[in-house]
Amino acid sequence: MNQQNNNLIKLNIVDINNDGEGVGKFEGKTIFVPNTVTGDVVLVQLNFIKQKYAYGKIKKIIHSSPYRIRPSCIVADKCGGCQWQHISPEYQLYIKQNKIIQSLQRIGRFKDVFVLPILSSSQIFGYRNKATYPLGYSKFGNVNAGYYQRYSHKLINLNQCPIQDSRLNSFLAEIKVDIEKQGWSIYNEKTYQGHLRHLALRIGQNSGEVLLTLISTTGNITKIKEQAKLWLERYPNLVGVLVNKNSEKNNKIFGNQTFSIVGKPFLKERFFNIDFKLRPDTFFQVNAQSAETLLHSLLDNLILTGKEKIVDAYCGIGTFTLPLAKRISHAIGIEISHDSIEQAKANAELNNINNVEFYQGAVKDILPTLNIFPDIVLLDPPRKGCDDSVIETLREICPPLIIYISCQPSTLARDLKKICYQNLYKILWVQPVDFFPSDISSRVNCSN
Known part of the structure; x- marks a missing residue:
């Protein structure tokens, strides 16, 4: 790479990577630049150079992208709390929608998957609880x-x-x-x-x-x-x-x-008309309004009869289990955290919900032992996705419907590919929901 003027280069930003950084090409190398957006032309100082890629820092914006806006926070370019305040909300949604589609196509090898338009957060700011x-x-x-x-x-x-x-x-x-x-x-x-x-x-x-x-x-x-x-x-x-x-x-x-x-x-x-008690370290959705949007979307697409039996794997404190339990015959929640299960049980008692059971342990261990044939299995795993043994169990018990909620499109696509192997399952719809305006994460709701 031609390194002149203290590694200063002029760069056209042509894409956004999975970490939310702008991407450009220079002399055969891929250059990653934080705080940029597609369409920017920037003067960049390279500060980490490898054989095939490098990282850079903006020294000057030569030409602003039409998707660039002025951040609301004066330290947005310094603080690590959020990465996308400089990108217009509309383009943020486009990036997140496209990221999901690309993951399903490239990683999952799915074609013609019906991805609904992403549902935006009701609040661009002030949403973190x-x-x-x-x-x-x-x-x-x-x-x-x-x-x-x-x-x-x-x-x-x-x-x-x-x-x-x-x-x-x-x-x-x-x-x-x-x-x-x-x-x-x-x-x-x-x-x-x-x-x-x-x-x-x-x-x-x-x-x-x-x-x-x-x-x-x-x-x-x-x-x-x-x-x-x-x-x-x-x-x-x-x-x-x-x-x-x-x-x-x-x-x-x-x-x-x-x-x-x-x-x-x-x-x-x-x-969602359920009372919860939250402690300082309780895991709960930081954007509760977007979580309610997701749950509304889920119920609209499920059209429950009231007779269903649902297993909520990775249930946490019953955030989704309890609202669903009020609309079905029986619900089971599985969660590895002992504290979360105790809180889930207490929240069920607080709301007089009696048709729900909670089991503490790893999903891969508990799911095969349940003496119930579920009509629906709800998956909401951590970012790393499901263990292979969980997917194997799902393919063995073969519930009529699987709902997969994910905050990581790449692991979602990987797991769906395994679940749908040999056409055992078919994706019916994918509903993205934006949980983190000004950040790179998004939630995805997907059923077979």
Whole structure:
């Protein structure tokens, strides 16, 4: 590669990769450039050069793409919280839709799959109901809270965030000032000194209730109860203050012990006419409105009679299991997390839903042992997709209908290829739903 002027090159951005970075070609190499979009012409400084590819950083935008917009956040190009604020919402949807189609065609080898138009989020901003902010010090010794710059551990300090629920902004701006006044030490991941690691905020989008959690290397924080009481007085929607202990020398956010300091250890949220209790570390959809959109779409396409038996694999706390259980004969939920299963059972009891059973364990172990022939199996696995043994079991029991919900189109396409092998199943429809405006993720709803 011709490297002149400190590796500065002029580059036309012709595509977007799966990590949300702009893609261009220069002298036979593929160049990846964050914060660009198809149609940009940019002056790029190359900073990581390999034989067949390189990464670059924008030095100047020579010609702006018609899909480029001005970000709403002043640190959007620095903060690692979201990658696509510079791309118009309409083009974001196009990229995500096309990513799903390309995955099904290239990885799944499917032809003529009916992919419905992607359903956009009802909120472009303010949709995240949970945020966990690393803590650090500024060069002046002030307490900072924010997100790490992409590909680094440089903390970008924030006082507000446009994609989190706006009702959390006052907490973000003010709590770190209180931490500073109390003199509580901040954890240093290099020296392993200090205590406070993260500030975690969670809000019920429909209830408005808020939980505030400090994640610390110790459960004993000086004068935490006195400060927590002041927080409860200051914020009318704050229902509980907690401390989570994580003394491990790793990048895991939450530890295994959580202590309730004042107020309740959970918040209440209403989702699809079901009441849920959510703890600080409970897995729950961060965009609840898009999750409801997905569930509405699912029910519209299923046309349930009320006699069905459904198995919800990877059920979590029953987010989809419980709304479905109210519309069918019997539901079974499977989840490997013991805490999630206990919460699912408690949520079923809270809502007087008696036609549901929950089993704790790996789906690959539990699914073959069920003494029920399901009419529908709902799959909502982690990003890595389903184990091969799960797919083998599905092909053996051969339920009439499989619903696959995915946040990773590549593993979705891979698994569907295995499920549909030798035409045992046929894809009827695929319904994309955008859960993360300004980010590269999207959810996909797909049935056989």
